Amino acid sequence: MSAYQPVGGKYFTRPFIFFLIVFLIGFYFMAERFILGMGSISNLNGGFSWGIWVVYDVVIGTAFACGGYAVALTVYVLNKGKYHPLVRPALLTSLLGYALGGFGAFFDMGRWWQFYNIFLPWHWNFNSVLLEVGLCVALYIGVLAIEFSPAFLEKIGSKKLLNRVNKMMFFFIALGVLLPTMHQSSLGTLLIAMGHKVHPLWQTWQFQPLMAIISALTMGFSIVVFEGAFVSVGFNRVSETPLLRGLGKAIVGLLITFLAVRFSLLLIQGNVAYLFKGDMASLLYLLETVLFVVPIYILISPVRRANGGKLLLAAISMLLGGALYRFDAFLLTFDPGPGYSYFPSMPEMMVTLGIISLEIMVFLIVVKTLPVLPREKHS
């Protein structure tokens, strides 16, 4: 018997209808973008060619979707089998997050009708970090689908196929750990080529991939904590807090590493002065630091860690910190030079909100239909 079960219940709840409406508005603008061109709905320009579609949908969205990565790493590599119940919900959100990140990337492609060029080896430029990101993300979406497939195969009762997939699963799990390590660090490497346009507080040059991978892991772990807590509240299920608490310790380690590396780099690369400028960049840096310190403060004490509400607060703070770190580097403090500014247009934001709504709707439908959430233990 599987350790997971469908939640059941009806699909068209009120929140669902709300997300549906948001999605439809976003969909309207997506259609407009394909008919009239990107300029008709976005504020992208010659200096800011990457706006929220790239930075939110891809750079941040996929980091939010690192839950599957973080859990697979814990359960299968560091052999912490007790976290097993978290695997499927984490995989599902990862699959959705990445699939929609991929869709967002496609949507953002100026020449989408020949997007397939990136899959044709004779076009490849091996110097390009974006090539690595593109191919690796595409491959990972497939790997996630396979990792998640047992939920679907159990539902349709295809025992033979299920057995075969399970036999090969160790290999796909290995890929599922390797690939995010690769492209999540590369998302940081993307910043190197942008050189002086990236603010010195965020331009850590060859340390970019390290910063990016640590931030991806912390966001992955905290989204698992966040989801676990949210699911148990939203679906009225037995709390998973005791399980989630252990993850908290891992997050503390990562957060401290992140801050330690970051501050040492400020010293080594001689950028400390930018901290005290009192401008927007220094304030954003400070805010990020606070958002990273709060979860350390909460998670480092066993008493605070045992408190579900505090745990949730820590997870949210960490998620915001990680998201802000990426937002700041790619967009908020990004400076292409005089004469250029960017703030996303209303339709641009609606498209992004529409994509997020779609993600939530599919999540709700899938957990109600397929065995994704852990079977409740009646105690």
Next chain:
Amino acid sequence: MKRRDFIKATAASAAVVCGPETALARPNLEPAENAVGMLFDSTLCVGCKACVSKCKEVNSMPPVIEGDKLSWDSARDLSPKTLNVIKVYKDGTAESKDQEVDGFCFEKRSCMHCVDPGCVSVCPVTAMRRDPLTGIVTYHADACIGCRNCMVGCPYNVPQFEYDEAFGQIQKCQMCNQAGVERINNGQMTGCAEACPTGATLFGTRKELLKEAKQRMAMKEGEIYNYPRGDLSKPDHYHEKAIPAYQQHIWGEKEAGGTNVMHISAIPFDKLGMPPLKERSSASIAEGVQHSIYNYLALPAIALAGLSFVIRKNINEDTEDQGGNS
């Protein structure tokens, strides 16, 4: 693999990537042997914008009209319809030319045809190419997917995407040598250099242009110099003019690996909107990091083998003692 070994291995690979040796993994690219380029001498530019018009003619692009200046192209910055633009520097009363305080001057903006071009380095599908012989950086729409990484990767914000088209593409100066124009291959000079009445935009090989620039710089202020016009290898005209108070700085000799289009001026380049570049190109650092991780996919392959082994073992143990491991 034990957990501690795993963490150790991870830290070791992080050290490989971030260590000082990666920063040296690839030096800046060198100029192409017969690199062609242009020398823009801001002190000679009179702001007539003949080059802007000529550029539009060569590239079949419409003039951009802003306000009521109907008779002349008044584009203010690069755009998909403007590959070359003359910008104005003004300070205070803007009384005299080439004076930093209370002065004015003109500055050209077009692709710099970098020696180590960021746009070429970042393009995932090789749609930006540096010609191995001439060093000219061209764009190939048939390959381009419109990701616009070239725009963020160009230190000078040169490539411009046609956002207002349903099926847009990138536009940039290709030194008048794109397929169908091919002025350089046909032995002609660039359109803008041909049109420039004063020789402010001068065409030539990078080597000769650099020599010319150094020669001007070496002379004393006020000395009379015979300025060539058009193609430096066969100037069609010379005119005599006193040497101005040049900044001792050839923009593009060294910046981020250098450029084939170089600028000289009497006013510091940061005032003229040039970006704060170091000698090391960002592209070379990014590629160094990328290749230390992905050379022959060796590191990922080893990691995959290790991970498969550990995971398989852990899954088997887990099924044996039913999740009792923690």
